[in-house]
Amino acid sequence: MAKDSGQTGRIRFPLWVGWLIWAFAVIVLIAAVGFAAGPVARDHGWSVDGGSASVDPLVIARIQNAPTGNGVVGEAIEPTYRGIDPQEVAAVMAATEPTLPGRYGGAIADLDGNGLGFESGGYTPLMPASTMKLMTATATVDALGADHRFVTSVVAPSPDEIVLVGGGDPLLASTPTSYGAAAGIDLPTTADLAAKTAAALRNQGVERVRLAYDDSLFSGPAWHADWPEGDRQFVAPISALAVDEGVATPGTSSGSMNAAQIFADQLRAEGIEVNDEITEAPRSEGTELARVESAPVGLLVQEMLVHSDNFVAEMLLRQLAIARGHPGDFEGGSAALTESLVDLGLWDAGQVIVDGSGLSTENRLTPAALVRALQLAADRPELSAVLAGMPVAGATGTLGTRFSDDGSAAARGLVRAKTGTLDGVSALAGYTPTADGALIAFAFIGNDLPTDQDVRTWFDHISAALSSCNCAM
Secondary structure, eight states: OOOOOTTTTTOOOHHHHHHHHHHHHHHHHHHHHHHHIIIIHHHHOOOEEEEESOOOOHHHHHHHSSSSSSSSOOOOOHHHHHHHHHHHHHHHHHSOOOSSHHHHHHHHTTSSSSSSSSESTTTTBBOOOGGHHHHHHOOOOOOOOTTTEEEEEEEETTTTTEEEOOOOOTTSSSSSSSTTTTGSSSSOOOHHHHHHHHHHHHHTTEEEEEEEEEOSSSOSSSSSSSOGGGGGGGGGOSSSSOOOOOOOTTTOOOOOHHHHHHHHHHHTTTEEEEEEEEETTTTOOEEEEEEEEOHHHHHHHHHHHHOHHHHHHHHHHHHHHHHTTTTSSSSHHHHHHHHHHHHOOOHHHHHOOSSSOOOOOBBOOOOHHHHHHHHHHOOOGGGGHHHHHHHBBTTSSSGGGSOSSGGGGGGGTTTTEEEEEETTTEEEEEEOOOOTTTTEEEEEESSSSSSSSSOOOOHHHHHHHHTTSBBOO
């Protein structure tokens, strides 16, 4: 190829090559700024993970010439999202219809708005299964507050007698490692309570005591009449005094007695002699020797939701009952939760509350009420634990092994939702961002579904379709 006579020794590149070099330079600049704002900034002490930049703004200005806003290379873009488009949502629903027989209800709305953007059977009361826990969580945090804690204590009615008093802590552990998910939560333990009690007794010169227990905070049956015997693998008998979620040891028939025996052994390990025969001492009074406090309600709610923990749900339901002036039993809990849903604007005609976990097949909720609960949690910061506790699609809790096929891949890491599963029942209620920046709250319930195959696939697919749609106004 001959040179152009006017080159004078320099190669002349086509115009598009110049643009390519310019674009590459811009990309390098952006990467450098991003790196400076990330690892480099942290290495030099400019910022910390989870915090804001602590370096002088002039330093950043030298890295990024003439910063014009809080964007990297230009003005921050003002979001244009103004709610969801009902027509787009309806189109998504029409394109992703259930393939299995059954009765379905669904409701979709702007998470940050009021009212529904779409509903089909949304006001039909259906068996919610474990999506009932969304209502239990909302009502409990509303009534008690996210920072509230439950107390387990030891009192001394007389110098040589002590009583272990249950405060209805659903995650009281026997040791720091006895609860499987304790790595992320600072849980109280009976081992710590025993050490504190032993120290208090020694300060009083007491080395031998008679031990009793008090679980009178809760009343009524420990097992709901609606729950089949086979469900005992999913929830322990409910007691105001239980350790390790009511897991019993051989030879004990009571969660309370089991907790007291564990505590007695721990006292002995601390050098205190304890009588072999442990008795019940309801409504005990005396000088408090020691106490431990539960994790805050906000964290308890999150544990309940992410793992769909039936035991925690039923313990919190009884705490809700007491907070609203009802007896701490199943009837009191159902009455308290019903009242709470009415007060919170989450009651629809035909709804029925029987328990707090959703194990009963007599429970009824509407998808519309579940969506309103999500909107309420988004609107009130004090209820944020409800949204934060939702499992993440393909990643955590009860959604960790779901969303595994191509039809649901778009939802992974985006959809956060509470699951619900019983024989012939499947449900999913949660929220997701969309491809164009909308925030969608949704609830889908299916009843009378086939029992000989996995019925959850459609629920994963429809929520994935919402996460990938262009549904913003």
